[in-house]
Amino acid sequence: MKNHHIKKQSNVRVLILGGGTAGWMAAAALSAKLAGTGVSIRLVESAEIGTVGVGEATVPHIRHFNASLGFDEADFMSRTEATFKLGIEFRDWGRKGDAYIHPFAAFGREIGGVPFHHHWTRARRAGRVPADGLDAVSLPIQAARMGRFGHPSPDPSSFFSTFSYAYQFDAGLYAGYLRAYAEARGVVRTEGKVQDVSLRADGHVEAVTLESGERLVADLFVDCSGFRGLLIEGALKTGYEDWTRYLPCDRAVAVPCANDGPPAPYTRATARDAGWMWRIPLQHRAGNGHVYCSGFMDDDAAEQALLAQLDHPPQAAPRRLRFTTGKRRRQWVGNVVAIGLSAGFLEPLESTSIHLIQLGIGRLLDLFPTSADMDPLDAAEFNRLMDLEYERVRDFIILHYVATQRDDTPFWNHCRTMAIPDSLATKMELFKQRGIVTLYRDGMFLEPSWIAVYLGQNILPTHVDPRAALVSDAEIDRLIAMEAEHCRRAASSMPAHGEILSRYKVQV
Ligand code: FAD
Known part of the structure; x- marks a missing residue:
């Protein structure tokens, strides 16, 4: 998020309804970025x-x-029991038994001005690299598989600068952390x-x-009331765009348990008969959940399947959740801006x-009203930008389902054959025919993410950039082997994730 400057002195009174992750993230960011502008902020939860x-x-x-x-x-990290996250491992998505990691990094480097995945595809088609061979040419995947973590280097010439990372944290503790910050900056709860x-x-x-x-x-209401959408829907009846036809999962059950050994530096998403299960390792426990489609599995069966695969006893009663994938038709209406689950939900896969x-908070700050009178132009622009991003994210998530080869359950047969948005169909066709991913230069998931899922789920382009053929097979094999060796060595030099985390133990 950039440093935002509000042009005019503003006495806008803001009321944030809801104190989940969305409410407290909004309260923390607004209180910090609007400090000194005369804006007052109250949060109700x-x-x-x-x-x-x-x-x-x-x-x-x-x-x-x-x-x-x-x-x-x-x-x-110590206050939220956080761990580092180098990517997401997808098990059994393409085919049962497959596993790939979507890392926060690109694979390999350009060779002869041609993106690496074109060369890799040629080598793969000729059988010179194995299906899971892409893992070898990714430093963060190698590190994740070894249970290691190191911070990326700020020096762009360093091999260690070529990846990024995220966190896995306790949502309740994060909200508390943000709350303390926001209250110290004048937010009234x-x-x-x-x-x-x-x-x-x-x-x-x-x-x-x-x-x-x-x-x-108040003058401006930020609706962070969760799935209820108390203001945006309850009061304003804005309407919801239902995307269940593309993203059919509509239920989840979640339960924490102890970690099995040192926490892994990645999240795991394992495809199951009627959905998928997550495993998110934190410092003090692991979060587990089963996301499923109620049309193909009932709640009791879903809960039993989740409990059956835990390697430690549950630490709390399983929590059942229902949702409808999609988004509010408009996220800013009049003087109400919906942020968080009140604005929409695309299921938790990525x-x-x-x-x-x-993103919603950043856009709200960009377009923040300069007086108590709202300008409909601000709302229109906010809605345009948020719609665009929701649709991009939606397409990327659908890709995981539609790019399956599984035919072992009715759910996967449904996903493999369901109709998809034209926007995604075009992208997939361009990749299948010629390995083209240049359409994805904006938004949350850029080219490397799409490549990770396409190739991870065995979607190989039929043709690639003809310039890739100008480099000899022997030279490509040599460069791929060299890249793999670099990645292996660099990953091996990183400390164990558990060792790094021991430096971030909660201070009491
Ligand atoms: P909530 O947490 O529901 O908060 C709503 C707030 O509104 C609460 O404080 C509540 O008390 C208040 N409220 C509601 N009604 C009233 C009222 N009448 N009066 C006063 N207060 C009221 N996101 C990720 O980025 N990563 C993940 O791994 C991930 N996993 C998920 C798994 C599942 C199964 C689901 C369902 C969601 C997941 N999400 C994930 C989404 C994530 O949980 C939410 O984006 C995040 O928690 C924000 O929720 P929220 O603050 O919008 O809503």
Whole structure:
């Protein structure tokens, strides 16, 4: 997130409804970035309602969010029981028995001005590299497989500068961490349940009334009330774009257990009969969950399947959740901006939700009203930008399902053959025909991420850049072997992830 400057002195009163990850991220960022502008911020949350209680895996952008608030990494990690995350391992997605890691890094380097994956595809087609051979040419994948972690180098000429990383953290502790930060910057927290919402004559929200009878008036309302969408939907009836036809999973069950040995520096997503299971290793425990489609599996069976594969007893009762994949038709309406689950949810497969919160907050700051009167242009631009990103992320997540070769259950048969958005169909066709990924230069998931999933799930382009043939097979083999050796050596030189984490133990 950039440093945002509000041009005019503004006395806008902001009310954030909800104290989950979205509410407290918004409160922390707004209080820091709008300091000195005259903006006042209040956050209302209800302990009785609680938060969704999941959402522990992130993507590298979160580091920019934390850094922009001035968080010290060691302090943040110890207070949130965080671990480092080099990528996501996908097991059994392409075919049963397959495993690949989507790292936060590109594979290999250009050879003769041609992207590495074109050369790799030629070698793969000729049988000179194995299907999982891509792992060897990725430093973070090698490190992840060895259970090692090291910070990337800030020196762009260093081989260690070629990857990024994210965190896995305890969502409740992170919200608490943000809360302390926001309250220290003047955010006023009110405990209470919103019972009523009153609208002005122009349809904007005027105030919310708590169960206690307290009435809270504001100029701008940030709806972080979770799946309920209390303001954006409950009061304003904005409507929801349902994407279940593309992303059919609609339920989840989550349960924590002890870690099995030192926490791995990556998240795992294992495809199952009617969905997939996650494993997110934190310092003090592992988060486990089963995301599934209720049309293909019932809740009891899903819970039993999750419990059956835990290697330690559950540390809490399993928590069941329901959701509808999709997004609010508009995320900023009148004087209400929805951020977090109230704005939409694409299912947790690539850990995108917290990033979309971060993006929403960044856009809100970019377009922050300079007075209590809202400019519809700001809302229109916010909605355009958020729609674009939701659709890009949606396509990337659908890819994991549609690019399966599995035909062993009705769920996978459905996913493999379902209709997909034209935007994704075009991208997939370009890759299948010629290995083209240059369409993905903007947004959350860039070219390397798409390549990781395509090749990881055995989608090999039929033709590649003809210039790749100008380099001899022997030279390509030599360069691939050299790259693999570099990666192996560099990964081996990194400390064990567990050893690094021991430096970030919670200070009491
Ligand atoms: P919530 O956590 O539900 O918070 C809502 C807040 O609103 C609460 O404080 C509640 O008390 C308050 N509230 C609601 N109604 C009222 C009322 N009437 N009065 C007062 N207060 C009220 N995201 C990731 O990035 N990575 C992941 O790995 C990931 N995994 C997920 C797994 C699952 C199964 C699910 C469902 C989601 C996952 N997410 C993940 C998404 C992530 O959990 C959310 O983006 C994140 O927790 C933000 O939630 P929220 O703050 O919008 O909502």
